[in-house]
Amino acid sequence: MRQGQRDWPVWDVVVRVIHWYFPLAIAFMWWSGGEGLMQWHSWVGYSLLVASLTRILWGFVGSYYARFANFLCSPRAVWHYIRGKPFTGLGHNPLGGWSSVALLLLVTSQATSGLFASDDILFEGPLAYWAGDWSATLGAWHETNWTLLRTLILIHVCAILFYKLVKKQALVQAMITGRAVDRFSSEKPVSSRWALVIAGIASAVLALVVAYAPDSPSYY
Ligand code: HEM
Ligand code: HEM
Incomplete structure (x- = not known):
């Protein structure tokens, strides 16, 4: 440590807590989606939406290494990194950033599309009725996005293993x-209090949207 420098974390608490919530909650979403435990699927899905939105906003107002402006590089820099140019920064490397x-x-897209999805039998997301014909399209995206997300997570974990x-x-x-x-x-x-404020506002907006979304008519 250079003199005068303080030993602050590269990844602040907000980045770390949100990060480790992802594998835990996404594993639960996989299981609950497959088992049809849709009430739990929705609640944990809402929390994931709030977590990812909070992290995205934290990327504008959060700590130095959490901010996108401090780790997103030009395509040229990513290319040079892939070609072997050493990375000397402390945060995400050029490829890791993107x-x-x-x-x-x-x-975010997985959780958002879920709000509009329906299993066509017993359960529909809170915005499925409001979305009308778009519900089927967004429900199909919920499945396609899941394939993309799973694939990227696999690559992510393999990359971490490679670095290790x-x-x-x-x-x-x-x-x-x-x-x-x-x-x-x-x-x-x-x-971190600011992240709680962001998460609180995001939760309140989501709660209002869910509460005031029009319900599909009951035929019973
Ligand atoms: C399963 C869902 C996962 C998701 C959605 C996910 C997502 C992310 C995201 C968004 C970041 C960037 C962190 C930030 O700036 O906020 C990140 C970084 C990281 N993740 Fe994951 N992650 C997952 C699982 C894992 C697992 C299982 C491991 C451990 C093997 C892991 C290890 C890491 C590490 C070490 C970093 C920091 C990389 C660096 O130093 O640049 N992640 N992850
Ligand atoms: C990041 C958050 C989410 C993840 C990872 C996730 C994942 C999944 C998975 C793995 C399935 C099963 C897909 C299949 O068997 O083909 C599923 C189905 C479903 N999810 Fe989600 N989901 C998330 C958020 C949500 C939310 C917030 C809602 C609604 C409140 C929701 C509503 C649904 C519905 C209605 C289905 C059934 C779709 C069908 O049967 O075609 N999901 N989800």
Whole structure:
């Protein structure tokens, strides 16, 4: 550590908590979607939507290494990185940065399309009736998006294993504790309270949308 620098985490608490919530909750979504436990599927799906939206907004107002502007690079930089140019930064490398954004967008799109989906038997998302004919299209997207999300998660985990086994980088440790050897930030993290405010507003908006969405007519 250079003199005058503070040992702040590269990944702040918000990034880490949201990150580790993803594998836990997505595994649950896979299971509950397959088993038809749709009430639980919806609740955990809402929480994933709030988590991914919060992370996306945190990418504009959060701590230094959480901000997109500080880790998204030009296609040219990504190409040079793929061709072997060493990366000396502390946050996501040029390829990892874009794959993080792709993962966040796929989680958001998965959860959003679920709001409009229907299993055509017992359960429909809160906006399925309102969406009319679009419900089938968005429901089909819920399935296609799931294939894309699963594939990208598989690539993501393989990439992390590659960095661990071949490049000997302790990426997982940094995502758990926030820092690793020679990987600490000199930037003080933004207070996590702001992330709670963002999550609170996102939850309130979602709750209002779900509460006021028109219900399909009952035939009983
Ligand atoms: C299953 C669902 C998963 C999703 C949706 C997901 C998503 C993400 C996202 C969005 C990021 C960027 C973090 C940020 O800037 O906020 C990230 C980074 C990371 N993920 Fe995952 N992840 C998943 C599973 C895992 C698993 C199982 C592991 C452990 C093997 C893992 C290890 C990591 C690590 C180490 C990083 C940091 C990479 C770096 O240093 O640049 N992830 N992940
Ligand atoms: C990131 C969050 C989500 C994930 C990972 C996810 C994942 C899944 C999976 C794996 C299935 C089973 C697909 C299949 O068997 O082919 C499914 C089905 C379904 N999900 Fe989600 N889901 C999410 C969010 C939501 C939300 C928020 C809702 C609604 C509130 C929802 C509503 C549905 C419905 C209605 C089905 C049945 C579709 C059908 O049978 O065609 N999902 N979801």
